Amino acid sequence: MRTVRDQRVNGGPADAAGTTTGADITITDAGDGARTTAGAGSTGTAAGAGRRPKLRAVPGHRLAGLPQLAGADERLRHEIAVVAAVLPFKVNNHVLEELIDWRRVPDDPMYRLTFPHRDMLPAELFDRISALISAGAPRERLAEAVAAARRALNPHPGGQLEENIPELDGRPVPGLQHKYRETVLLFPAQGQSCHAYCGYCFRWAQFVGEPDLRQSLPGPATALDYLRAHQEVADVLITGGDPLIMSTARLAGYVEPLLGPGTEHLRTIRLGTKALAWWPHRFTTDPDADDLLRLFERAVAAGRQVAVMAHVSHPRELAGEAVRAAVARIRSTGAVIRAQAPLIRHVNDSSDVWAAMWRDMVRLGIAPYYLFVERDTGASSYFEVPLARAVEIYRDAVRQVSGLERTARGPVMSAGPGKVCLDGVAEVAGERVFVCRFLQAREPERVGLPFFARYDERATWFDQLRPASFERRPWFAGDSQLAGEPALV
Secondary structure (H helix, E strand, O other), rough: OOHHHHHHHHHHHHHHOOOOOOHHOOOOOOOOOOOOOOOOOOOOHHHOOOEEEEEEOEHHHHHHHHHHHHOOOOHHHHHHHOOOOOOOOOEEOOOOHHHOOOOOOOOHHHOOOOOOOOOOOOOHHHHHHHHHHHHHHHHHHHHHHHHHHHOOOOOOOHHHHOOOOEEEEEEEEOOOOEEEEEEEEEHHHOOOOOOOOOOOOOOHHHHHHOOHHOOOOOOOHHHHHHHHHHHHHHEEEEOOOOHHHOOOOHHHHHHHHHHOOOOOOOOEEEEEEEEEOOOHHHHHOOOOHHHHOOOOOOOHOOOOOEEEEEOOOHHHHHHHHHHHHHHHHHHHOOEEEEEEEEOOOOOOHHHHHHHHHHHHHHOOEEEEEEEEEEOOOOHHHHHOHHHHHHHHHHHHHHOOOOOOHOOOOEEEEOOOOOEEEEEEEEEEEOEEEEEEEEEEEEEHHOOOEEEEOOOOOOOHHHOOOOEEEOOOOOOOOOOOOOOOOOOOO
């Protein structure tokens, strides 16, 4: 009996280009729908035909019906349906036609990145949802089980809802996060989707349609009031989802107020986006692409550093003329591009992959920024890599590159207390330890603070670590938790 990971499906490059019909395509749920036009029977991308490419996307519940999976057996289709019932999936025509190598499916890294696999859910959870679907359970009963399953997958890691939501005049401000003194995150309501979804996304709870799991800012007014009241903030990160799923007019409604009176203390505006990899046409041929570039230019002229924080998981996402053209246009505005991604099993858990990706980034004019550790949420058990292995991969990748290609910091865990960097493994006082430090911290005085954790070859996340036996400083959570005490987080 073959498992899913052993199963191959029919298809090759000819299947992946121009065969996806309107019957299998639904229009993407982009924020305000400004750029989501498609017609039944539309095929392929338009770049080679001199037409403007149109964004088309397939949601998770329809992935099994793609013609590229025509050779898959019913077991695979069922497993896709089960996982997609719990976690959000969406794949667009650029990913399907330009990035996935269908000859290598299911082992192709882009396929692993974007398509459901049964191991993305714990076995007991998968079996529970599978049984309900197979039995044709009533919609209400299935929805109840799915909601419980989602809550078991740690939908908001690192105390995002409990500790990061700020207050204004004594009231919480939903849709903002203020974890670090200098930085505030904005979650525009219209930007809580993406051009396509990464299976490992730590913000997957934004996309499952459950309001109590969603961070959403209805408009810019409250955010502007909060920022004007907090002069210590220098950096605004507009995130999601993906703010570039919005039309430029919508995005400008959030950006332009940050350029006016009362916001002179803001020095940087960052846009967290996967668009450069998933839909580079956003910067080149989309109807409002020119307007987007002019918005960048206005922000730069106002004295703000504009940073497109590109999420790039694999070198293949940087290949092709569309990406090169997008990068050139962004840089022509005075904006900079920085790129980051987590280290994820099945996709980029190789030093050669990271070295190649950093070389390609610098060649294009993109600054490597972070190599993150996969967060403890959602499908983390499928994608996570042991911290000891992450240290090895980062070190071996850095050895292969030089100078400007070495600017990515890592491996970095965005944990509850802050961004913890694993600087390496060493022997100190006769004990093998992880050498750690805070790159960023909820308590600013801890930034740059080195500390030591016991080496653990199985640990995959921050809260699995324990202090080295000689560590005597306050550690990780509260100041009362000193080395040797059993509870840390």
